[in-house]
Amino acid sequence: MRWLIHLALKRRGLVVGLTLAIMAAGLVALQRIPFDAFPDLTGTRVEVITVAPGMAPEEVERLVTYPIESTLMGVPGAQGVRSVSKFGLSLITVPFPDHVDVYFARQLVQQRLVDAKGALPAGIEPGLGPVSTPMGELYQYVLTSDSLSLTELKTLHDYVVRPRLRTVPGVSEVNSWGGLTERLEVEVDPVRLAARGLGMADVDRALAANTMSFGGSYLEQGGERYTVRGLGRVERPEDLTRVVIGAHAGVPVRIGDVAVVKRGALPRNGAVTRDGVGEVVSGMVLKLQGADSRVVIEGVKARMADIQKALPAHVEIVPFYDQTELVGRTSRTIVKNLIEGGLLVIAVLFLFLRNVRAALIVASVIPISMLMAFVGMATFGYSANLMSLGALDFGLIVDASVVMVEGFIRRLEEQGNTDRRGLFERAAIEVGRPILFGIAIIVAVYIPIFTLDGMEGRMFKPMAFTVVCAVLGSLFLALTYVPAVSSWALRGGHAAPAPWIVRLTAAYDRMLARVMARPLPIVGGSLVLVVVAVWSMTRIGTEFMPKLDEGAILVNTRRMPSVDLADATRLSLASERIVRRFPEVVTVVTKEGRPDLATEAMGLFEGDMYVILKPMSEWTTATNREDLVAAFDSALSVVPGLEVSFTQPMAMRLDEAESGIKTDLGVKVVGPDLEQNQGIAERIRRVIASVPGNADVAVEVAEGSGQVRMAVRREALAQYGLSVDDVRLALDLAMGARASAEWIDGFRRVDIAVRVPEAYRADAAALGRLMLRAPGGEMVPLSVVAEIESTTGPEVIGHEDAQRRSLVLSNVRGRDLGSFVSEVRTRIAREVPLPAGVFLEWGGQYENQQRAMKRLEIVVPLALLLIFALLYVSFRDVPQAVLVLSNVPFALVGGIAALWMRGLNLNLSASIGFIALFGIAVLNGVVMVEHLNHLRHDAQMAGKDVLTRVRRGATDRLRPVLMTALVASLGFVPMALSTSPGSEVQRPLATVVIGGLVTSTVLTLFVLPVLYAWLERRRKVRVRATVQAPDHAVPAAATT
Secondary structure (H helix, E strand, C coil): CHHHHHHHHHCHHHHHHHHHHHHHHHHHHHHHCCECCCCCCCCCEEEEEEECCCCCHHHHHHHHHHHHHHHHCCCCCCCCCEEEEECCEEEEEEECCCCCCHHHHHHHHHHHHHHHHHHCCCCCCCEECCCCCHHHEEEEEEEEECCCCHHHHHHHHHHHHHHHHHCCCCEEEEEEECCCCEEEEEEECHHHHHHCCCCHHHHHHHHHHHCCCEEEEEEEECCEEEEEEECCCCCCHHHHHHCEEEEECCEEEEHHHHEEEEEEECCCCEEEEECCCEEEEEEEEEECCCCCHHHHHHHHHHHHHHHHHHCCCCEEEEEEEEHHHHHHHHHHHHHHHHHHHHHHHHHHHHHHHCCHHHHHHHHHHHHHHHHHHHHHHHHHCCCECHHHHHCCCHHHHHHHHHHHHHHHHHHHHHHCCCCHHHHHHHHHHHHHHHHHHHHHHHHHHHHHHHHCCHHHHHHHHHHHHHHHHHHHHHHHHHHCHHHHHHHHHCCCCCCCCCHHHHHHHHHHHHHHHHHHHCCHHHHHHHHHHHHHHHHHHCCCCECCCCCCCCCEEEEEEECCCCCCHHHHHHHHHHHHHHHHCCCCEEEEEEEEECCCCCCCCCCCCEEEEEEEECCHHHCCCCCCHHHHHHHHHHHHCCCCCCEEEEECHHHHHHHHHHHCCCCCEEEEEECCCHHHHHHHHHHHHHHHHCCCCEEEEEECCCEEEEEEEEEECHHHHHHHCCCHHHHHHHHHHHHCCCEEEEEEECCEEEEEEEECCHHHHCCHHHHHCCEEECCCCCEEEHHHHEEEEEEEEECEEEEECCEEEEEEEEEECCCCHHHHHHHHHHHHHHHCCCCCCCEEEEECHHHHHHHHHHHHHHHHHHHHHHHHHHHHHHHCCHHHHHHHHCHHHHHHHHHHHHHHHHCCCECHHHHHHHHHHHHHHHHHHHHHHHHHHHHHCCHHHCCCCHHHHHHHHHHHCHHHHHHHHHHHHHHHHHHHHCCCCCHHHHHHHHHHHHHHHHHHHHHHHHHHHHHHHHHHHHHHHHHHHHHHCCCCCCCHHHHC
């Protein structure tokens, strides 16, 4: 350290040049850092999506999900397997640890899927989901037109808009939602078909055999080569009517003789409505995992502008969800808080130093340290977001420089202009050691944060990394740049302290003298405060994280499981009209069911209503989000058959991705019997509904979906020579459940399906009248070979690690999450006995909170242990290390008191604030004790008693202690008081640091000198005892 300071003062030009080079590197790095609203909190995961057309949930579970799950259970590194089986869809999620590369994880899963394919039904092909995350749903829009049908809009989106957007760099996928996907339908009249002795299978085979292209290799003639090209595909839908099915009485039977060809649509799995007006087609842009959100959306918007020009004038692309708006709002919050904090820090510097040049030197450390942090972020791939930049405290960054420059100013005040270079070098060396160890302690308290795992690790590691980079940069600048520039800039005349500083120092000296004369009251009172604070900490409310205001509300809507799409759409439109009446609402878009690429597994009875809001300053119905949600809830209660719960777009996607649960609390009932699980879940729901603070309590709908069951009569099948496959094929063809052929229209591929008219498939009785053609030519009604009944069955079957589970969901409003769940767990343990083989798992935000708190039980002691180790290395004295460490419990007092006064819960943000606070609080103690130790060997203090020496040292350190405490706390004040978007996450952390610094500063200025004087008197007693007993070894502590 000495040589570094000496070199900096001797080679000032080199230091300035190096600083300019670092600044240039930082500016370059700033251009390359991705910008996001939040770090991507979704861990590495792979989704396996398997579409099984026509299969009921039970068959999907047994024939698709189980075989794939059993294969994936042994994937190296996988953290379990979670699945959902629904009508026609299996969705399996395989999470991996954060350190596993997503492409490597996909390769592992893909290798296992190759083995699983042999166990799947014919034609079933599992595939991997897009390389994106739920937080990558950057941009959503709708296509509207006053003249195009939903089929035409869907075709326009899928073949014009979507392909163009998929080529934007950084876009992983563009998903379609709603509308009608065109297909050609050959609607067969069963009566006319039977009259000609033909069956539906004959029509199916004829279409497959007569709509194809073919080739005959090539031939050579006259020295030229000709490709043989056979044109057998149907060029126009009308041509299908001329396809020959067979013959009857020697006359060819064509499709036009027994069927009508018309344009229809594929069976729908979802719909989108907007503003209560009607249906629209929607698209969603998914960002490639790791891409820069800002750059991707800029590219998407530019491409969208080009696409809009190419569309018909009556077609409009209307975006309704743009994540860059949230990025912009949170970025403005970050910049505003940092600028305000920086200005407050500079004001404190001017106030205390009363030297413009000195204040500017210290202030210049802020941007240079930030640029050094940007270099680190760009090097290690961290993005700029609310977490990585939002917790930066400029006061913390300038602490080292404040102590350094204050040492220069004090020396100038005491010694004037004599031997200026030597003066600056001695002053820098004197404070260099406490600065070095103080910054080392601040860095040390952040190091355990890097051990956090899961969502909390992804949330706070960027913050810890940025702070560590900035603080290490500030340490380097304090030991090189600041001495070099100060020795040049602070050359003007003899300095004198400000009169108000002189008066404050004198008043402090008098108060300290009284305290040291009667130390018991302040020491005893301090201990009582610590005990009360620790006790009150067990009574404060707890939660995982405060909710970030995204500027939009997502209303999860649910209807009866057996509802059809028409009724579901009608209820959505009614709900939208109600919500749209609120003056705070900009637009409302509801997505029912699932998208074309089934990245989620909502049923038709479920919907996500996106409610896009105006800025809160324009609200009139309510003054905060909670009251507006309550107003929405009350207004929507008039819609019959509609259940709602409230969240936010990013929050819901993140919660669902992490645990499959969209609410604050989810209770998973895991057991082999689905019906038993549902019964237990219903009893748990009633318990939760009776606990104060519950909101949106519901059991995930697993039963109640309408089913028409067909149990084959094997004796009847044997009698007519039929098989189960014959029944399956007849039913598939009658319902149009399979594509018989394809019509290729330019670049479009349109399915051709066979089906019967609506009257023949209207209900179970109509299905029973469907005719099967037996090998002997007999026409057999379906009801003869199968028992048909209308009933209900599962809507969804969920698995956790290949075991069936039911789910109870609940949000929490008006109460902290921790106490709510504690009461719920107590009540359930007492009132809901569990059968053998059934157990409960607790998920949602509560699961994250519990995992984070368990890890903090390790992280906090580890941070304190590192602080103590560094203190011991610094002082080589255990009592003095313990003395400085006593700042920690006194800082705890202020932090807890601040949470109580502001009505904030103890959450992960506040907990990280306590960890940061411990390092900052100890820094002032290090500066104070190091100076007191220095005075022990000062020639001017020779012969002075301990109390006089301690008072002198404490008054010497008053200004730097107050300066470092004020700049550190005032740097956080804008964060603590801000109400801008994104401030919800920063507020608890800033509040804890500010409150803790108040009490820890009082300790440093009053309690610490008292305890130091007591330790000094004990040291002198030990020294005298050692002198009187020369034959004993001199204790190491006595030589310090």
